[in-house]
Amino acid sequence: MAVKTIKVDYLARVEGEGALKVIIRDGAVASAELRIFEPPRFFEAFLRGRAFVETPDIVARICGICPVAYQMSAVQAIENALGVDVGAPLRDLRRLMYCGEWIESHTLHVYMLHAPDFLGYEGAVEMARDHGDVVRRGLALKKAGNAIISLLGGREIHPINVRVGGFYRTPRRRELQPLAEELKWARDAALETVRWAARFDFPERERDYEFVALRHERDYPFYEGRIASTRGLDIAPDQFDAHFEETQVERSTALHARRKGGGAYLVGPLARYNLNFDRLSPLAKDAAREAGLGPVCANPYRSILVRAVEVLYACDEALRLIDAYEESEWPTVGTPPRAGVGFGATEAPRGLLYHRYQLAADGTIAEARIVPPTSQNQPSIEEDLRRFIGGWLDLPEEDLRHRCEQTVRNHDPCISCATHFLRLELEHGQ
Amino acid sequence: MGSKASGRRIVVGVGNPDRGDDVAGRVVARLLRDAPPEGFQVSEKDGEATALLAELDGAAAAYIIDACASGAAPGIVSRFDAAAAPLPSRTFALSSHGLGLAETIELARALKQLPPICVVYAIEGGSFETGAPLSPPVAAAVATVAERLRAEIAARVETEEARHA
Numbered sequence: 200m201a202v203k204t205i206k207v208d209y210l211a212r213v214e215g216e217g218a219l220k221v222i223i224r225d226g227a228v229a230s231a232e233l234r235i236f237e238p239p240r241f242f243e244a245f246l247r248g249r250a251f252v253e254t255p256d257i258v259a260r261i262c263g264i265c266p267v268a269y270q271m272s273a274v275q276a277i278e279n280a281l282g283v284d285v286g287a288p289l290r291d292l293r294r295l296m297y298c299g300e301w302i303e304s305h306t307l308h309v310y311m312l313h314a315p316d317f318l319g320y321e322g323a324v325e326m327a328r329d330h331g332d333v334v335r336r337g338l339a340l341k342k343a344g345n346a347i348i349s350l351l352g353g354r355e356i357h358p359i360n361v362r363v364g365g366f367y368r369t370p371r372r373r374e375l376q377p378l379a380e381e382l383k384w385a386r387d388a389a390l391e392t393v394r395w396a397a398r399f400d401f402p403e404r405e406r407d408y409e410f411v412a413l414r415h416e417r418d419y420p421f422y423e424g425r426i427a428s429t430r431g432l433d434i435a436p437d438q439f440d441a442h443f444e445e446t447q448v449e450r451s452t453a454l455h456a457r458r459k460g461g462g463a464y465l466v467g468p469l470a471r472y473n474l475n476f477d478r479l480s481p482l483a484k485d486a487a488r489e490a491g492l493g494p495v496c497a498n499p500y501r502s503i504l505v506r507a508v509e510v511l512y513a514c515d516e517a518l519r520l521i522d523a524y525e526e527s528e529w530p531t532v533g534t535p536p537r538a539g540v541g542f543g544a545t546e547a548p549r550g551l552l553y554h555r556y557q558l559a560a561d562g563t564i565a566e567a568r569i570v571p572p573t574s575q576n577q578p579s580i581e582e583d584l585r586r587f588i589g590g591w592l593d594l595p596e597e598d599l600r601h602r603c604e605q606t607v608r609n610h611d612p613c614i615s616c617a618t619h620f621l622r623l624e625l626e627h628g629q
Numbered sequence: 630m631g632s633k634a635s636g637r638r639i640v641v642g643v644g645n646p647d648r649g650d651d652v653a654g655r656v657v658a659r660l661l662r663d664a665p666p667e668g669f670q671v672s673e674k675d676g677e678a679t680a681l682l683a684e685l686d687g688a689a690a691a692y693i694i695d696a697c698a699s700g701a702a703p704g705i706v707s708r709f710d711a712a713a714a715p716l717p718s719r720t721f722a723l724s725s726h727g728l729g730l731a732e733t734i735e736l737a738r739a740l741k742q743l744p745p746i747c748v749v750y751a752i753e754g755g756s757f758e759t760g761a762p763l764s765p766p767v768a769a770a771v772a773t774v775a776e777r778l779r780a781e782i783a784a785r786v787e788t789e790e791a792r793h794a
Binding site (some may be wrong): 260263307311322323327328332335338342355 | 732736
């Protein structure tokens with residue numbers, strides 16, 4: 200039995216640390232483990248005993264890439280517990296902010312993390328040497344997303360302007376106009392991105408996933424909706440715990456989620472797209488069709504294309520929201536404390552993000568539960584590795600490692616993040 | 630988009646404020662912020678690559694301070710002329726999503742956005758634990774780096790002025 204270890208650069212300033220272990224016996228993949236050994240971060244415990252008004256600022260610290268998602272699931276869950284409805288104008292403003300996060304997060308992944316896999320480069324730096332204009336386009340597109348979050352969130356990373364009940368400050372209509380000009384350019388750039396990604400050579404690999412995503416009566420979902428699956432699940436967010444469970448596995452400090460009585464499922468762009476194609480804007484639908492995507496896509500290697508379509512949708516939707524924006528008289532609605540339990544589910548760029556809070560009568564958080572998309576996708580990522588890489592075992596080890604990493608990167612995991620820092624152990628046994 | 634010859638001169642402290650010695654670069658920036666070298670803008674960044682790239686784009690001179698983890702003793706200071714050669718990537722920690730300072734600088738170089746003067750001061754960290762304060766040797770090093778940086782910038786300005794006199 201031979202064990203080969205490929206080490207990568209030392210990590211210090213990371214939001215996640217991960218490793219892969221693939222065991223190959225008799226020419227077949229015997230097991231594949233995604234190991235996450237980032238220390239537990241105890242956010243749910245930090246929240247206990249804090250006033251509910253502190254929640255958006257605390258949960259924004261969970262992730263530097265998708266803080267808006269954490270804020271949006273949190274404020275909705277707490278507003279649910281308080282019996283508060285912020286109303287359409289504030290809701291639309293939150294959707295606009297979410298557009299910004301999708302644009303920046305997806306664009307980062309598409310251009311800097313995932314595209315090098317398809318174009319044969321070690322990473323974004325090498326790709327930039329040959330495709331400078333493309334990378335510049337990606338950076339400028341991402342910047343348009345940052346601009347939305349800066350304006351509505353007060354700053355680009357870990358925004359500070361979101362509060363339970365609305366915002367601390369809402370923008371004047373005239374403040375949104377420069378943003379609209381930038382977004383018109385971004386929408387064109389996003390369309391070019393879809394066309395560019397459509398020319399990649401995608402491995403032909405599909406699986407019969409159970410896709411789980413929000414489904415809303417009107418919108419392509421990021422801000423709200425019921426939790427639906429391609430196998431018939433259709434529940435309100437307050438039923439999440441009745442249908443999903445998290446378990447601990449030794450190899451990971453992130454919990455693994457499964458359907459109760461079922462198995463692994465997949466959240467993220469493919470799930471949203473497959474459950475909500477009909478909710479995309481006409482421009483995004485046309486671009487998807489032109490790129491060769493049907494209304495259903497079960498090939499995770501094409502997720503880069505679906506992300507590009509979602510960036511286009513987010514630019515289009517942001518422009519629609521800005522056009523329709525009416526200044527609210529008040530940036531927030533009243534949120535008197537009361538005892539209760541509340542639930543919130545939104546679509547982080549990587550997938551469904553569920554929050555539940557139990558509040559005491561004075562508004563103190565008695566209990567908090569946060570289920571991030573990466574923990575939900577871990578079992579499916581491992582299953583992808585088991586199912587997909589069998590056909591590539593004859594490749595040289597470097598190429599095989601690359602295929603393994605690409606397979607993980609398909610799902611843009613946030614904890615173990617993506618680019619070239621997975622330590623891979625290949626164990627060949629008889 | 631693209632490089633703009635703005636002639637900005639910048640000092641950027643890079644790091645995560647909540648991970649022990651990782652904040653060292655930002656502390657140096659704070660020491661310089663109240664009385665910045667003449668003509669220089671001083672800022673702090675968390676190390677996210679695209680934000681740092683945007684900061685570098687169009688700058689005439691950039692002095693960057695970051696924590697590093699090369700295996701040397703905590704508090705050791707290294708200086709790199711990043712305009713002349715790539716940083717040793719093993720010295721600098723990777724940021725989230727795998728684009729650390731060394732990669733960001735190479736990305737800027739590939740995109741022809743690297744300032745013609747680009748100097749990196751690296752302070753060897755001892756502890757990167759969540760919520761930890763600066764370790765004593767790193768706390769001592771940040772003041773030294775702030776003074777070295779002031780001296781280097783002053784000397785360069787003097788040289789430039791002499792050249793133009």
